[in-house]
Amino acid sequence: MLSFDPDDTGYLTELAGYVAIPSVSRDATPETMRAAAEWLAGQLAFADGRVVPTEGHPVVRADWLGRPGAPTILVYGHYDVQPTGDLAEWTSPPFELTVDAGVMRGRGCSDDKGPVYIVLKVAQAFLAQEGGLPLNVKFLFEGEEEIGSPNLPAYLREHAEELAADLVISADGAMWRPSEPSLSIASKGLATLDVVVEGADDDLHSGRFGGTVANPLHALVEVLAGLHTREGSVAVDGFYDGIPELSAARREEIGRVDFDEASYRTGLGLDEVFGESGYTTLERLWERPTLEVNGVTAGGKYTVIPHVATGHVSCRLVPGQRPDAVLAAITAHVEAAKVPGVRVSVRPDSGSVPAYTIPADHPAIRAAAAALEDVYPGEEVLLAVIAGTLPATALFEDVLGAKTLFFSFSTADEKLHAPNEFMRIPRLRQGMRAWESLWRLLAEGPHRLAPVTRPSADVPTSSERSTTP
Amino acid sequence: MLSFDPDDTGYLTELAGYVAIPSVSRDATPETMRAAAEWLAGQLAFADGRVVPTEGHPVVRADWLGRPGAPTILVYGHYDVQPTGDLAEWTSPPFELTVDAGVMRGRGCSDDKGPVYIVLKVAQAFLAQEGGLPLNVKFLFEGEEEIGSPNLPAYLREHAEELAADLVISADGAMWRPSEPSLSIASKGLATLDVVVEGADDDLHSGRFGGTVANPLHALVEVLAGLHTREGSVAVDGFYDGIPELSAARREEIGRVDFDEASYRTGLGLDEVFGESGYTTLERLWERPTLEVNGVTAGGKYTVIPHVATGHVSCRLVPGQRPDAVLAAITAHVEAAKVPGVRVSVRPDSGSVPAYTIPADHPAIRAAAAALEDVYPGEEVLLAVIAGTLPATALFEDVLGAKTLFFSFSTADEKLHAPNEFMRIPRLRQGMRAWESLWRLLAEGPHRLAPVTRPSADVPTSSERSTTP
Numbered sequence: 025m026l027s028f029d030p031d032d033t034g035y036l037t038e039l040a041g042y043v044a045i046p047s048v049s050r051d052a053t054p055e056t057m058r059a060a061a062e063w064l065a066g067q068l069a070f071a072d073g074r075v076v077p078t079e080g081h082p083v084v085r086a087d088w089l090g091r092p093g094a095p096t097i098l099v100y101g102h103y104d105v106q107p108t109g110d111l112a113e114w115t116s117p118p119f120e121l122t123v124d125a126g127v128m129r130g131r132g133c134s135d136d137k138g139p140v141y142i143v144l145k146v147a148q149a150f151l152a153q154e155g156g157l158p159l160n161v162k163f164l165f166e167g168e169e170e171i172g173s174p175n176l177p178a179y180l181r182e183h184a185e186e187l188a189a190d191l192v193i194s195a196d197g198a199m200w201r202p203s204e205p206s207l208s209i210a211s212k213g214l215a216t217l218d219v220v221v222e223g224a225d226d227d228l229h230s231g232r233f234g235g236t237v238a239n240p241l242h243a244l245v246e247v248l249a250g251l252h253t254r255e256g257s258v259a260v261d262g263f264y265d266g267i268p269e270l271s272a273a274r275r276e277e278i279g280r281v282d283f284d285e286a287s288y289r290t291g292l293g294l295d296e297v298f299g300e301s302g303y304t305t306l307e308r309l310w311e312r313p314t315l316e317v318n319g320v321t322a323g324g325k326y327t328v329i330p331h332v333a334t335g336h337v338s339c340r341l342v343p344g345q346r347p348d349a350v351l352a353a354i355t356a357h358v359e360a361a362k363v364p365g366v367r368v369s370v371r372p373d374s375g376s377v378p379a380y381t382i383p384a385d386h387p388a389i390r391a392a393a394a395a396l397e398d399v400y401p402g403e404e405v406l407l408a409v410i411a412g413t414l415p416a417t418a419l420f421e422d423v424l425g426a427k428t429l430f431f432s433f434s435t436a437d438e439k440l441h442a443p444n445e446f447m448r449i450p451r452l453r454q455g456m457r458a459w460e461s462l463w464r465l466l467a468e469g470p471h472r473l474a475p476v477t478r479p480s481a482d483v484p485t486s487s488e489r490s491t492t493p
Numbered sequence: 494m495l496s497f498d499p500d501d502t503g504y505l506t507e508l509a510g511y512v513a514i515p516s517v518s519r520d521a522t523p524e525t526m527r528a529a530a531e532w533l534a535g536q537l538a539f540a541d542g543r544v545v546p547t548e549g550h551p552v553v554r555a556d557w558l559g560r561p562g563a564p565t566i567l568v569y570g571h572y573d574v575q576p577t578g579d580l581a582e583w584t585s586p587p588f589e590l591t592v593d594a595g596v597m598r599g600r601g602c603s604d605d606k607g608p609v610y611i612v613l614k615v616a617q618a619f620l621a622q623e624g625g626l627p628l629n630v631k632f633l634f635e636g637e638e639e640i641g642s643p644n645l646p647a648y649l650r651e652h653a654e655e656l657a658a659d660l661v662i663s664a665d666g667a668m669w670r671p672s673e674p675s676l677s678i679a680s681k682g683l684a685t686l687d688v689v690v691e692g693a694d695d696d697l698h699s700g701r702f703g704g705t706v707a708n709p710l711h712a713l714v715e716v717l718a719g720l721h722t723r724e725g726s727v728a729v730d731g732f733y734d735g736i737p738e739l740s741a742a743r744r745e746e747i748g749r750v751d752f753d754e755a756s757y758r759t760g761l762g763l764d765e766v767f768g769e770s771g772y773t774t775l776e777r778l779w780e781r782p783t784l785e786v787n788g789v790t791a792g793g794k795y796t797v798i799p800h801v802a803t804g805h806v807s808c809r810l811v812p813g814q815r816p817d818a819v820l821a822a823i824t825a826h827v828e829a830a831k832v833p834g835v836r837v838s839v840r841p842d843s844g845s846v847p848a849y850t851i852p853a854d855h856p857a858i859r860a861a862a863a864a865l866e867d868v869y870p871g872e873e874v875l876l877a878v879i880a881g882t883l884p885a886t887a888l889f890e891d892v893l894g895a896k897t898l899f900f901s902f903s904t905a906d907e908k909l910h911a912p913n914e915f916m917r918i919p920r921l922r923q924g925m926r927a928w929e930s931l932w933r934l935l936a937e938g939p940h941r942l943a944p945v946t947r948p949s950a951d952v953p954t955s956s957e958r959s960t961t962p
Binding site: 107113216225231235238244246252288294297305316321322323324328329330333338364367411412436439444 | 576578582667681683685692693694695696697698699700701702703704705706707708710711713714715717718719721723725757761762763764765766767768769774777778781782783785786787788789790791792793796797798799802804805807809833834836879880881882905908909910911912913
């Protein structure tokens with residue numbers, strides 16, 4: 025077994041420096057994004073870590089390929105983070121890692137800087153204590169995950185041979201709950217769009233023009249309200265097309281999950297849960313697609329009739345749904361609304377992602393379960409679904425022919441994407457132990473991953489590189 | 494007749510200095526607001542112009558009471574302006590008065606800095622050329638008109654005796670169109686409120702929680718959509734209570750107005766007009782109340798379920814409607830919606846204003862019509878309605894017992910409250926001529942206003958003041 029630093033202070037100090045870089049992919053300057061990428065590349069110096077320019081924010085790449093004959097894995101994660109949202113709602117500055125009652129708080133600490141940091145420390149410990157890693161590892165960290173990975177597809181396709189691997193292990197993709205170890209066997213897809221309603225050329229005074237022209241905001245709320253039934257189903261014809269009926273076996277499996285709906289509800293500050301009728305909360309979360317209106321941009325608290333009103337909509341998709349078909353169905357539904365006096369249009373965003381699955385009996389799932397049992401002895405490993413979207417997974421399968429194992433040690437309750445994002449500190453160490461175990465298990469023994477991929481045809485190994493002028 | 498500067502350059506230069514003070518009552522610092530007030534007070538030095546602190550932004554006061562036995566008028570206007578809105582939509586910087594093809598453009602130049610400037614120049618010209626004004630004039634300019642005049646009521650009540658007048662003449666309240674002179678015999682009331690929908694304690698990740706909890710924004714759009722029928726009527730029970738039926742005579746009168754609906758529509762960039770069925774566009778504008786959703790604040794273009802969603806709503810009221818009853822009716826309507834899983838509340842703003850009217854045969858309307866006929870010979874004076882709201886008018890009637898004559902030389906098509914607000918330059922000079930004529934007509938001759946108010950019981954006249962140490 026590797027020995028890790030018994031005191032968290034050093035880890036937290038180092039991670040604080042990483043969290044301090046406000047790498048908000050939606051808003052940050054190229055310099056800020058590059059600083060976060062350089063931080064990662066510095067940590068990966070042992071494997072020739074480097075910032076690789078791409079369209080958009082750069083990727084970080086590294087390779088340690090010193091185990092010929094051993095399997096090759098590609099470790100994936102991201103260095104970009106979500107916007108802070110309303111600063112007034114943060115109890116500490118979002119880019120100052122703040123330790124508080126067993127957790128660390130800060131934007132990105134759970135999604136995905138902390139989980140990526142775990143892998144870096146494990147790889148460095150292997151190198152320092154055993155002179156090398158137990159298998160061949162390629163590292164790929166992107167800076168655009170939170171904006172839908174718009175440039176990853178092209179990068180992957182152009183570097184498919186260089187990135188070839190027997191398995192992708194994602195340091196992104198939170199576990200279900202801290203109370204029980206879990207592995208994710210699926211993640212939801214994502215399709216987003218704007219509904220745009222346009223009226224006059226300019227904003228109009230609501231007194232001097234009110235009542236004589238259609239208000240784009242009235243039209244927008246009518247259209248948006250028409251996307252759901254009052255019972256919580258999506259009212260768009262064709263939205264659910266292609267989804268297999270939920271089997272009795274899967275319903276039973278989900279029913280066995282130790283899920284306390286009352287504490288789920290009260291933990292969110294809610295009086296009741298709500299969702300598509302005919303399904304339990306966990307079924308809704310794991311097995312059913314959703315359509316959420318995420319925001320409305322129009323006017324403000326002024327006495328105006330806004331001349332344009334925009335609704336931002338996102339759909340989380342399940343296996344069987346085609347993103348393009350979903351977007352087309354919504355477009356047809358909205359266009360059928362025919363609201364008088366305004367122009368209504370649907371603007372689908374590019375970068376849709378289909379849902380992703382990995383079979384429960386895949387060798388990687390078995391090895392990962394064994395690794396978790398090492399770290400959490402006596403606890404059953406839950407096979408869960410990530411209700412979030414990890415756009416890279418479908419791509420890895422498509423371009424590299426490799427399945428993706430989610431192996432993050434953040435959990436889905438850590439206010440990802442919201443103010444006061446946090447991560448539980450003990451899970452840093454648990455994660456290090458689990459990654460160590462997983463790599464050893466994939467490298468040898470009953471869970472050994474059959475190596476198909478040659479570490480690299482063209483790329484020199486790190487040791488070769490380091491002796492090349 | 495007074496002689497005014499034959500060249501506009503001097504006027505425009507001076508007015509540019511006033512427009513350059515960004516006195517946005519909603520956002521500006523107290524220092525900025527005070528600077529605008531001081532600018533006005535400086536122009537009123539001949540009448541002991543002074544900035545008077547009040548709750549909120551100060552008022553500007555001045556008195557010229559040198560005509561004992563002549564009627565006394567109170568000139569009202571405001572020095573605050575609307576926010577700029579989206580700067581990207583302005584074709585020139587909003588606080589730089591820009592001259593362009595016969596118009597001047599800049600925030601506040603039409604509402605209400607230009608129209609107030611006209612009065613200042615007329616008063617100064619009377620003083621310089623005739624040694625005094627034809628009647629007694631009190632000046633009251635406030636800095637909170639664009640936020641609903643929250644502190645004017647208390648100020649007026651506390652200074653009712655000092656402000657006593659036979660007539661209020663408002664330099665605010667745009668004319669109907671530049672194509673024909675008009676007088677306003679009514680203005681609409683205003684009642685505003687927020688509809689607030691609250692869900693979880695924090696914003697939630699739309700993947701990790703989507704479909705399992707009610708989305709406050711879904712509830713909000715449903716509630717807001719329920720405020721109107723598809724035919725454009727307000728669907729709130731009781732909203733129209735108390736409004737007398739539109740008489741055939743008034744319909745006929747409105748029908749005679751030279752109103753080109755096609756150019757109204759195309760001037761706004763619209764394919765069609767829209768409004769309450771059973772009424773023409775001008776009837777909707779002048780005679781019918783409205784309910785407009787002015788903005789929605791919730792979330793943004795992120796993958797979140799916002800934990801709070803707010804709709805900003807304003808109602809323009811007509812005579813017969815009671816603002817409190819309207820707010821109560823909307824509250825009852827919204828509360829009856831009973832959307833599951835969220836908390837819906839209505840938060841009425843304080844400062845509602847009932848609709849205001851002045852009889853068409855009021856002496857002030859007759860004098861004003863005669864003044865307009867002097868400036869626009871041969872043109873019929875249209876009796877119109879200001880579809881906007883001038884909160885001070887009801888107050889003046891209530892507290893001072895005086896009717897208000899609207900006598901502004903801006904027009905309702907000058908993009909008030911929107912980007913690229915402008916005012917037509919020739920109307921500065923036309924306004925000066927008309928105010929001169931109006932004051933002379935009110936002071937003597939067949940339209941003389943019967944003086945009831947003693948100029949002042951307690952306040953020394955300007956000339957007395959100027960000789961007092």
